[in-house]
Amino acid sequence: MPLEESYEAVVIEPSPSSERAFLLANTLPSTLREMQEKHIIPVYSKDNEPLISHSDFIESALETVERLFPHESILEPSIRVSHPIKGRIPSARNKPAKDLEEWERTLYYERAAFVIEIPSIQEMVGDNQLSLTIGGVKAYNHDSLHQKKGVDEHFKVFIGFQNLVCTNLCVSTDGYLADLRVKSVAQLITAIEDLIRRYQLNKHLSLMRQLTEYYLTEQQFAQLIGRCRLYNFLPQAQKREIAPLLITDQQISMIARDYYRDHSFCREDDGRISLWKLYNLFTGALKSSYIDTFLDRNVNSLDFTEGILQTLQGLHTSEGWFLE
DSSP states (O other), X not given: OOXXXXXXXXXXXXXXXXXSOSOOTTOEEEOHHHHHHHOOOOBOTTTOOBOOOHHHHHHHHHHHHHHHOTTSOOOOOEXXXXXXXXXXXXXXXXXXXGGOOGGGEEEEEEEEEEEEEEEXXXXXXXXXXXXXXXXXXXXXXXXXXXXXXXXXXXXXXXXXXXXXXXXOEEOOXXXXXXXXXXXXXXXXXXXXXXXXHHOOHHHHHHHHHHHTTOEEOHHHHHHXXXXXXXXXXXXXXXXXXXXXXXXXXXXXXXXXXXXXXXXXXXXXXXXXXXXXXXHHHHHHHGGGSOHHHHHHHHHHHHHHHHHHHHHHTTOXXXXXXXXX
């Protein structure tokens, strides 16, 4: 096993992960078969050589997961796509768009994200069941399509957990490659395998379980939300002294709303909220992000919550500014 400890396989009926929306806004669901059969592959303009396609990426990750976890139950990839690039075949160049036949249209999506859930590896954090999950993001807008084949192609890859209550992703820094650059599928597979083998599962779980033991009062939560809103308007010199916060104002408003309304992660009757619930309010709000930013924000939300935890433990952290 590539992780720190072995698991006894649990028999679970296979079901498609695609039924689980881990990312919502600005995206559409897709399937691996649809990508393989209907999506064209973008090429480098100088030599017409293909880039590594979304389907190549997902197939590589799936094959790696199946090889490293041969005795586990592995669900079909859940895929979300955005920013469609539409076209048409040359013989239909003069047709009005409304008259195009389906076979005359071409399509690919600039951005795609996917998760592969392993439901036979599950852990409990608080009252929530989590499944081990591997996934990634590919956004062609980060590549230099005007060049020749052989330049770096950019990917984001992660291993972490998915909260089965809400399908929120839980990703830590050591389970994330934010700027993976490769030139071939073989290099991509090697990088995915290395990430899975290096991932410190127990350390990640230990941190999340600590979050269940610490609480913010209603006043502290209100203070934190207010400071989150102020953060982006700080003078740059002061901002550099504070831990980065990548969440948007709209997402901060969603967190404030769900503090009262979320069925699973709202406040206690006395107004307190555990850091575990706060973290899930953050990751829930981040599901409204664009595909190419949501993983960075997800990792940032755990780093931020860990900083708040350390502040409550009496340690000096730059996140302490949010509770001053």
